[in-house]
Amino acid sequence: MTREQFILQQQKRNEFSIKRTVVVLGSILVFCSVPIGVAYVVSKDTTPERSRRLLGIGLIVYIIAVYFGLLVSVRRNLNTYSILCPGCGKRILGFTGQIAIATGNCGYCGVKVFDESETST
Numbered sequence: 737m738t739r740e741q742f743i744l745q746q747q748k749r750n751e752f753s754i755k756r757t758v759v760v761l762g763s764i765l766v767f768c769s770v771p772i773g774v775a776y777v778v779s780k781d782t783t784p785e786r787s788r789r790l791l792g793i794g795l796i797v798y799i800i801a802v803y804f805g806l807l808v809s810v811r812r813n814l815n816t817y818s819i820l821c822p823g824c825g826k827r828i829l830g831f832t833g834q835i836a837i838a839t840g841n842c843g844y845c846g847v848k849v850f851d852e853s854e855t856s857t
């Protein structure tokens with residue numbers, strides 16, 4: 737991979753991170769608004785204890801869904817948008833990716849990580 741290809745990959749990673757943040761914030765908004773709306777509509781038919789129990793179950797389901805969603809998202813992020821150092825085998829991503837872009841070398845071991853023979857202009 738060349739330095740230019742890695743820079744494009746990191747830009748796509750940043751766009752992906754922004755989309756993920758929007759999805760998480762949107763889900764928080766949905767989680768907060770839907771149960772309140774449902775509780776408002778059915779409040780005449782249910783007891784406060786039952787409403788609290790339903791909200792508690794909803795909160796647990798939401799936390800589990802967000803946990804696994806973020807787990808899958810982070811794993812995908814690591815597998816798609818990082819490269820492995822040919823010297824030490826560690827992932828080059830985030831801060832170490834910035835070091836690699838600036839210097840062309842691994843931020844952990846200093847080995848050259850980009851294929852400079854394909855560099856165009």
Ligand SMILES: [Zn+2]
Nearest residue numbers: 821824842845
């Ligand atoms: Zn390294």
